[in-house]
Amino acid sequence: MTGIQEESFLNDLGLSLEQAWQLLREGSTDRHSPLHTPVVATVTTSGTPSQRIMVLRSADQQSRDLRFNCDARGGKSADIDENAAVSVLCYHPEAKVQLRLSGTALVRSTGSEADAAWEEASLYGQRCYLADPAPGSPVGAPTSGLDPAIEGVKPTPEQVRPARANFAILLVEVQTIEWLYLAHTGHRRARFDWNEAAQEWKSTWLVP
Ligand SMILES: Cc1cc2nc3c(=O)[nH]c(=O)nc-3n(C[C@H](O)[C@H](O)[C@H](O)COP(=O)(O)O)c2cc1C
Numbered sequence: 001m002t003g004i005q006e007e008s009f010l011n012d013l014g015l016s017l018e019q020a021w022q023l024l025r026e027g028s029t030d031r032h033s034p035l036h037t038p039v040v041a042t043v044t045t046s047g048t049p050s051q052r053i054m055v056l057r058s059a060d061q062q063s064r065d066l067r068f069n070c071d072a073r074g075g076k077s078a079d080i081d082e083n084a085a086v087s088v089l090c091y092h093p094e095a096k097v098q099l100r101l102s103g104t105a106l107v108r109s110t111g112s113e114a115d116a117a118w119e120e121a122s123l124y125g126q127r128c129y130l131a132d133p134a135p136g137s138p139v140g141a142p143t144s145g146l147d148p149a150i151e152g153v154k155p156t157p158e159q160v161r162p163a164r165a166n167f168a169i170l171l172v173e174v175q176t177i178e179w180l181y182l183a184h185t186g187h188r189r190a191r192f193d194w195n196e197a198a199q200e201w202k203s204t205w206l207v208p
Contacts, residue, residue, distance in 0.1 A: 020097070027092075077168065
């Protein structure tokens with residue numbers, strides 16, 4: 001967990017922001033971190049919110065990008081095509097920190113970043129993208145969506161190759177971070193808004 005001590009960030013906006021990114025980075029690399037699986041919310045084409053758990057694959061403080069992997073044919077891709085607004089929610093019980101992030105997303109299935117993410121995925125991970133018909137399709141019987149021949153066995157690179165066409169990365173450019181720290185001495189809440197013109201975060205404390 002983050003090495004930043006409570007006494008340091010409790011009354012320091014800069015350190016609170018630093019801690020938020022540190023927790024996100026740890027979440028992306030440590031599968032045991034509660035921030036490894038945040039909730040990602042989109043707005044559906046009918047205007048309703050839609051949330052789902054996703055695995056956080058990377059968090060880059062410099063570019064303010066969070067990366068997730070997804071199936072390009074899924075519901076969230078269609079949502080984002082129509083409306084790029086997304087929010088990401090996570091809570092770290094040990095750090096006692098809730099992060100509410102918002103920003104804009106794009107789904108990219110080609111390019112070097114998507115290629116690298118595909119190469120990084122395990123064969124089992126890649127196999128998920130073989131689902132046929134597409135994820136979310138109504139079907140008449142229970143199914144994994146996979147050919148029974150590759151269920152329960154480690155797939156080969158040849159077997160998963162066709163799945164690459166369905167694989168995509170979902171990139172969130174973070175524009176707002178709301179940080180809430182729970183402390184028995186009194187909670188702390190701060191908001192950080194990215195100012196594009198000034199290329200810096202505008203920070204303010206909020207009443208929790
Ligand atoms: C622990 C966990 C991790 C998940 N990770 C991902 C993920 O990284 N990418 C993804 O697309 N779906 C992931 N899912 C499935 C989604 O929550 C969701 O059910 C699926 O993507 C369909 O969402 P959609 O119809 O909104 O596209 C995960 C689910 C769980 C429970």
